[in-house]
């Protein structure tokens with residue numbers, strides 16, 4: 768049994784799509800993935816998508832893609848009302864545990880250069896800036912940092 772204030776991180780299912788679509792628009796606005804993209808992402812090959820549930824409500828989500836060698840953080844988002852409470856870090860840790868258990872060599876991601884909360888989160892998890900992709904995000908031609916976390920030599924947590 769979960770209590771009303773309990774925080775649960777679990778795999779996403781198609782039943783989560785309506786809540787996911789709402790959060791995606793709220794968090795990413797004009798750059799939001801379409802409902803079709805979200806649906807194919809959460810059950811696509813090599814994908815691992817988790818959601819955070821608080822008091823029975825889906826309030827966060829994050830996804831990883833593993834191509835057999837490297838892993839890529841596809842997205843991460845926490846409902847604005849629940850940001851700053853450690854949920855983003857918890858979901859990122861979940862993805863990184865998954866990447867380690869899959870045997871990924873490195874984890875890659877892109878992040879808007881003006882996204883200070885996300886950059887802070889990634890750097891505090893050990894990601895380093897690798898390079899810049901000019902005009903990567905549309906609309907607006909916003910540049911992206913590419914970031915990398917090298918998992919080689921890291922032990923899988925017991």
Ligand SMILES: CC(C)(COP(=O)(O)OP(=O)(O)OC[C@H]1O[C@@H](n2cnc3c(N)ncnc32)[C@H](O)[C@@H]1OP(=O)(O)O)[C@@H](O)C(=O)NCCC(=O)NCCS
Pocket residue numbers: 794795842843844845846849850851852853854855856857877878879882883884885887888891
């Ligand atoms: C990035 C995001 C997922 C972080 O989620 P969150 O649940 O707030 O994350 P956490 O509470 O675990 O905080 C993670 C770190 O970010 C920092 N942080 C949170 N909000 C911040 C802000 N507004 N400014 C600067 N740092 C911030 C926290 O201080 C924390 O670091 P700390 O533990 O050293 O204090 C969230 O801000 C979000 O959903 N943003 C919109 C979607 C987005 O841009 N996603 C990333 C796409 S690449």
